[in-house]
Amino acid sequence: MEQLMKVGEVARHFRETKLSGLKPPQEFFDHRQLSRPKDLNEATSRITYNTRHFSGNYLLVIAILAVYAMLTNPLLLISLAFLAGGFAAINKFAPEPMQVGNHVITQKSLYIALFVIGLPLLYLGSPVSTFFWLVGSSAILILGHACLMEPGVESEYAGIEGV
Template structure:
């Protein structure tokens, strides 16, 4: 019960901090603000400004790409569900050793069995290549968008404070 409350607090904090910075789609996809940067300094300053300005949108892009990667790699989804479900089932249904005939099966034996089946299954699902695909595709989309989007007029005044 306490863990469930902690998960709720983390979700609420995430929603308040990260998702509250979401910009509307009209601003995020404003094609009138697209232009090629003149030089590397301009590209760098655009990337710096836009990654802060659109941080919530970029996080959403990463989450959508991660969901896509999971759905297009069903073996990875099965392997992760098997491992997570196995951990949950062992913790819930087998906290104490169980006597089966002359053998005593402990949690340690069950975890070893889970790893013997789950880790090769996870290895076959190639999570490393999925991770690098996610990193690469996110970087290309986010850096491309941040580099091509001209900062709005409010960026000129971001360092100026009111008198």
């Protein structure tokens, strides 16, 4: 129960800090602010400003891409569910050794069986290539958007503090 409260606290903190900064779709997809940067300095300054300005939206893009990657790779989804479900089931239903016939089944032997079956299944699900696809596609989308979006008028006053 205590762990569940910690998860709730982390989720609330994440929502308050990151997701509260979500910009509306009209601002995020404003095609009138799209332009090619003149040089590398302008591209770098745009990326710096826009990654801070649209950080909540970019986290949402990464989350959507991660869900898409999991849904299009069913073997990875099945293997992760098998490992997580097996781990939870062993913790819940087999905390103490059991006698089955002449054999004593311990929690350690159940974990070994879970990993002997689950890890090759996970390997076949290719999590490494899915991870690198997620990193690459996120980087292309986010850096492309951040580079092409002109900063708004408020960016001119970002360095000036109120008197």
